[in-house]
Amino acid sequence: MMKRNVGIALAVIALAITGACKSKPKVTAGPTAPLPQQSGNAPQASSTAPVISFFTAEPTTIESGQPSSLRWAVTGATNVVIDHSVGQVSPNGRRAVYPTETTTYTLTAASAGGQQTASVTVTVATPPPPVQPPVVSKQTWQELIAQLQDLHFEYDKSDVRQEDQATLSADANTLKTIFVNFPNIVVTIEGHCDERGSAEYNIGLGDRRASATKDALISLGVPGDKLKTVSFGKERPLCTDATEDCYLQNRRAHFNAAQ
Amino acid sequence: MKPRKLFSFLIATAAILAAGLSWRALAQQPPTNIKIEGTSTVQTVAVTDFRATGAAQQYMALFNATVTADLGASPLIKLVPKTLYPLQVPQSINDLQAGAVPTAHPASGLRLTDWGLAPVNANYLGFGYGAEQGSQFVLFGYFYSTSNAISTLQQAQLVAKPYTGTLDEDGVRRVAHQYAADILAVFGAKSLIGSRIIFVSDRTGSKEIWSMSYDGTDQRQITRYNTISTFPSVSPDGKKLAFTSWLRGRPEIVLFSLESNRRLNFYNQQASMNAFVDFTPDSKQVIFSSTANGGAAQLFTANIDGSGLRRVTASNxxxxxxxxxxxxxxxxxxxxxxxxxxxxxxxxxDGADAQRLSNGEGEATNPAWAPNGQQIAFAWTKGFEPGNYNIFVMDVTDSSKLVQLTNNEGRNENPSWAPDNVHIAYASKRGRSSQIWTMTADGKDKKQLTTQGSNEKPVWVAASQ
Structure with a gap:
């Protein structure tokens, strides 16, 4: 009996070490079946209850569908079974399992001398919901863009007019709001002309108007790398009347945005 | 076939053969005793009123008027008023009487010298006749020198040629243009036959590049980009078309093969605009306007594919x-x-020796070289409010030599010279839409070529060789 007692003591120490290292595997220590009766004819092994050295899962917490590796070592068993469809296994081994929900695996080691069980729980963590980007409705940035007002220019001129300074700073503030809240937005400044100059010269002039508007906005703190310029010359008029009012409407820097 | 028609058919056939032979002979051996190049005096020309047989006769008034208009429009010759012509005029070369100086009075009209001396005093005589043949219009056109220094009719013959066309107004007009062009070619004028006009039209809903025959027929769409494609230019070898397009959002240069109708590689500078291409005479380099420098649009030259950029202007x-x-x-x-x-x-x-040609009045724009490299046509608001352009022609070496070609005929822009150095295509806006017109370089003979949509930026391109 000395030998057996030593064996049990070793198992307890092993479990204690395992338990100290890993909190999870819970081994039901000690014989759960009645001690087999002594029989002089029976082989030594079969008369001794099996010993589960360890039964671990690594990792013990997974996300659904990920693997966890079960490892075990058993001595003195004639039959080693792990539940949850793992089935009969060899005394020493490892097996990957892919539980989709938290599962407690129980290893049962049996011999003629009795049976031992040990359990380990693999916790299937629910993945945290993905971080939702701040909900932005298109309406919102489009509304902001719609607040941007055209700047207007004198004939054959590209400098921002004195009377447009208030519009310019209002536009600068709106643009800053847009760029802070919607980092993916790039705003295009379109330069346009009235119908009187030549189409060719007006391409150059529209370019100057867009570029002068951009420079003025940058000087008010709007980030220049978010501003593109394009000239349409007189190719995209707002109105086609031959009146000074219509000409002024067409001589404009207009804002357009894309995500 | 009625006997009379049969007779004229036989005569016509014989004339075709004779004319064809002598024309070929002429082409091989141009008369060396006629000095055309370097003549400073304008040559005087008489052209008889042509008549025709059968159903062709009804179109001869149109034929005669068209030839007279074409010749009258050329600064190279002066037409003698028909009131001075002899009563009898030759129709076929068989009518001509060999060229002894006439002693009989009055002049018969059938000798070349009858036309070369007073009162006609024409250096050249054009004559011929038309015929209806198998529902086609056939015209035999001749053009002779009247110089009494030439001893044989054969030597005096400069044009002798059959022309054919459809027996309707279009066909007859085309034949008349060809005959007039052959006469003008004697004086060094290039023919417009086969030349085309590249232009911009919005008739499909967006500005695309189009092409048409110089008389406005055969209008064809070249580009289908559904954006703005405009400012066309064509390389002098006729093979490449360049234009400016907003295909990628910004004005960029697109190079296009007129041979394969495909886009060619052109490197656009990283810039807010690259536009307005023109080609060197060898078609190997381009000049254009770009904001590649970061400031206002400047002029740059480059290789035909956009590589090898060199800045030409450095201004603000x-x-x-x-x-x-x-x-x-x-x-x-x-x-x-x-x-x-x-x-x-x-x-x-290379950017050196910049001088202003226009005098600073109003706005002057759209310069276009005449093929002779001596004159430019351009659009100018001189004397009018902004936007009211007229077409002018100016001598580049003497800006005081200035002719105004349009006046009170709407807004006139984008002049482009024909290869004959005589005609000019331009855009005229009279009302809400702009249309392509042609006129002569003295402002006469204005004709509208387009009607659908708005049409602008004509570029007159020589017939491909």
């Missing part, structure tokens, strides 16, 4: 519409805002 002003002298390749005219409102300037293609 807008520099656009560079046009290379087609004769020399050495000087350019362009539009600059360096003195205020846009004006026309000229300088060496």
């Amino acid at each position: 002003a807008i520099e656009v519409e560079p046009k290379i002298n087609p004769k020399t390749g050495a000087d350019i005219v362009w539009v600059s805002g360096r003195s205020g409102m846009p004006q026309i300037y000229r300088m060496h293609i």
